[in-house]
Amino acid sequence: MQTPDPTTYASLLDSKLTQIQTLFSDMEMPEIEVFSSDPLHFRYRTEFRIWHTKGRCFYAMFERGKNNDPHEVVEFPIASTRINEIMTPLMETVNQQDILSRKLFQIEFLTTLSGDALVTLIYHKALNEEWEQAAKALQDNLNVHVIGRSRKQKLVLEKDWVLEELNIDGKTFKYQQIEGGFTQPNAKMNEKMLSWAQHASTGLQGDLLELYCGNGNFSIALAGAFNQVVATEISKTSIKAAQYNKDINNIDNLHFVRMSAEEFTQAIQKQREFRRLKDIDLDSYDFQTVLVDPPRAGLDDESVKMIQQYNNIIYISCNPETLKNNLETLTKTHDIEHYAIFDQFPYTHHIESGVLLKKR
Numbered sequence: 001m002q003t004p005d006p007t008t009y010a011s012l013l014d015s016k017l018t019q020i021q022t023l024f025s026d027m028e029m030p031e032i033e034v035f036s037s038d039p040l041h042f043r044y045r046t047e048f049r050i051w052h053t054k055g056r057c058f059y060a061m062f063e064r065g066k067n068n069d070p071h072e073v074v075e076f077p078i079a080s081t082r083i084n085e086i087m088t089p090l091m092e093t094v095n096q097q098d099i100l101s102r103k104l105f106q107i108e109f110l111t112t113l114s115g116d117a118l119v120t121l122i123y124h125k126a127l128n129e130e131w132e133q134a135a136k137a138l139q140d141n142l143n144v145h146v147i148g149r150s151r152k153q154k155l156v157l158e159k160d161w162v163l164e165e166l167n168i169d170g171k172t173f174k175y176q177q178i179e180g181g182f183t184q185p186n187a188k189m190n191e192k193m194l195s196w197a198q199h200a201s202t203g204l205q206g207d208l209l210e211l212y213c214g215n216g217n218f219s220i221a222l223a224g225a226f227n228q229v230v231a232t233e234i235s236k237t238s239i240k241a242a243q244y245n246k247d248i249n250n251i252d253n254l255h256f257v258r259m260s261a262e263e264f265t266q267a268i269q270k271q272r273e274f275r276r277l278k279d280i281d282l283d284s285y286d287f288q289t290v291l292v293d294p295p296r297a298g299l300d301d302e303s304v305k306m307i308q309q310y311n312n313i314i315y316i317s318c319n320p321e322t323l324k325n326n327l328e329t330l331t332k333t334h335d336i337e338h339y340a341i342f343d344q345f346p347y348t349h350h351i352e353s354g355v356l357l358k359k360r
Helices: 006-023 081-096 129-142 187-201 217-225 236-248 261-268 301-307 320-330
Strands: 032-035 045-053 056-061 104-111 117-123 145-150 153-156 161-168 171-178 207-211 229-233 254-258 287-292 312-317 334-342 352-359
Touching: 006 032, 006 320, 006 334, 032 187, 056 081, 081 104, 081 117, 081 129, 117 129, 117 161, 129 145, 129 153, 161 187, 171 217, 171 236, 187 217, 187 312, 187 334, 187 352, 207 217, 217 229, 217 236, 217 254, 217 287, 229 236, 229 261, 236 254, 261 301, 287 301, 301 320, 312 320, 320 352
Parallel strands: 032 334, 117 145, 207 229, 207 287, 229 254, 287 312
Antiparallel strands: 045 056, 045 104, 104 117, 145 153, 161 171, 312 352, 334 352
8 A cells, every 4th residue: 555655744734724714715714723643653543454365364455446456564654653563563473373363354453642552353253262372472472452353252351441641731631442432543633632622611611511422532631621511422332431531530520421412402401301310410500611522424403403502612523514514503603713623634535623612
């Protein structure tokens, strides 16, 4: 596969800025803040298909539409330095032992700025005690955590998570990142996003409501700026990590609730009662700020209407098109105070945005 050329990075980022300026040219916009990424070694999680040929297997990538024409990957410069350190000795060990290589079809890497690393080996076969012994030796030799997966089977040799440490304006926050759960892939860019969100929250009053909180990425970092925080998320895996992160960071003004944004909208508008909220008196909160970090589809219409009641809206978006659709409604009641783009995925068309809106 072609290695990205770091000398083209600045011009590609400029193109993304131009794209955003064009898309939002019919809206009242502040000057756009641009947060650039490291041009190499910025992805802290990645996955590879494994291809078998002539008695060996290797990391494979494919051109779109050419699934039978693999390109062998021996290094992956956009992945973290830790991933690149692991890749070669891992594959050498796998190829030396049939129990590790046979019917292996995918390998996933999850690493952190703090150097923690988790490797998931995924198979088209049942995993037995022989595999477990070989995998434990691999784990010890590479100083990584190893998980084996096959259909209806998950073997965790030690643990199925890594502990990330992010430095946000001089303060360290710790985050449990569970295998299979969502995490921001560009860890250093995540630090910049959290720093931006902290500065956007400066001086805001009252309590914070967060929808789509994931593992508590934003709510953990922002809890100190608000009196109380309620954060919602539908994923059981993410909520489990969020609770762990709340405890490990010694935060006592944050409450996580496992429910979707649509359900919470129904609850706060008193359309439905939920047993999951039996320990939370929503009427006792002074929500003046809401933070949303929705999937690519953006917010549904009812959630958009619901968040319009708050004085301040922090909107994190991974899709400028759906962001604009939502902003066309939100700007009927709110002004855009800050707009930032975060280059989470260099060398791709993807653009992450952060918007602070204040009620008129």
